[in-house]
Amino acid sequence: MLFELERVSATRGRRDVLREVSLSLPEGSSCIAGDSGSGKSTLLRLLNRLADPTAGTIAYRGRALGTLDVLELRREVALVPQLPALLAGTVAENVAFGPSLIGREVEVGPALELAGLAADFAGREAERLSVGEQQRVMLARALALEPQVLLLDEPTSALDERARDRVEETLVDLRRRLGLSIVLVTHDLAQAERLADRIVRLDAGRVVGAGGEGPEVRRAPARTQ
């Protein structure tokens, strides 16, 4: 099992955001779906320890998250946030940043191409790109770490329909080519059905449906090209 959560509760600020959530996310492609305020982004942040739960336990591939080296965990389980947050500098500098932290050099061109950007984006200033392009650089930046798991927080929320379709194609392609496990957070149940093998639905911090078991959730195969 990729992730197992047992009676996990979490707060943000002083607000209870997750309440005794228990669920399993298998290897492959999973989706956490829910409306705004359902706790889905907070749940994603718990999976690579950008935050810790106030109660309960989380295991990653059978090992308790708290026992793992947090920096290694974040390189292995890479999170791409909802909104782009790039460093000042070129696209290449942004893509190379993560690997450089552990003294590793990276080929920027292939990482960009994996994320659906042409290699000649490398020299462009990150701040001057469109939001959609920045979001792809965020994805390339995470892929440059050569992670085993990608955590994606609403990766298409800032994009128009055409750009969204391209990102979805990229994600399907990534999974096929790299064998990555993906945990995707979205408010769009249709997107969840297009992309995920397993869907967990959250509402007000509680699981209201999972896999094919929930009353409001259908099990959906990942879309193939």
Add this chain to the structure above:
Amino acid sequence: MSAASDVTFAQVAATLGLVGVAVLVSLWQRMRLEGDIAVAVARSFLQLTAVGFVIALVFEGDSLVLVVALIAVMALFGAFTARRRAPSVPKAFLPLLIALGLAGTATLVLLVVLGVFSPEPRYLVPLGGMVIGNSMTAAAVALNRLGDEVTASRREIEATLALGATATQAARPIVRRSLRSGVIPLIDSTKTTGVIFFPGIMVGLLVAGAEPLDAVRLQLIILYMLLGSVSIASVTAVVLAQRNFFTPAQQLLEPIVSGEED
């Protein structure tokens, strides 16, 4: 008035006439600052007179232990004051106290070792006061900026942490910007000194009857000394305080980001 060293209380009282002008302006423009002006005048009189007696005692005692004690007290009050100016920085007091203590100690020791001043209370007490005062202002500005930067850059910091960066690595850009904020005002005033304004030490010496070039040399020593001490204080305060925004698990505290709170 012939020489500054002969200033009497009557002469000080006479300058209250200028304070009276400030009060009249406040009344005329309905600024409602008369009370604040009165408090400021009374407090400055009492505080400076009290510190004058304390310094006189330290000079008479001629003991370096008293000098160290006085500078320690100044650093303590400086850290309290600066902490209030950076309310968004968690647990800022200790970093500030260490910063002011280190800036004061390192600067004075260096001045003595380089032979600029002899290790006597007459030099070390006033210089220590200047170093602590300027360091306090710079460290407070730098920490205030640090708090604002962390608030404004939460998304960037967390995105960097998510790539496996340590808290120190994730905070590096904002630490750099905060340090610049702390040191730039003194650099700017050093650049313009003698052109746009005359610094206080030089004015005091000239009024007291010193030769102009003697006054200039002493003023330059003070300015260069302050550049060093302000840098030490800012970098110490910011580097120590930035850690307080993070947990040992390299998590940014209070990670509330507008629009991403679910």
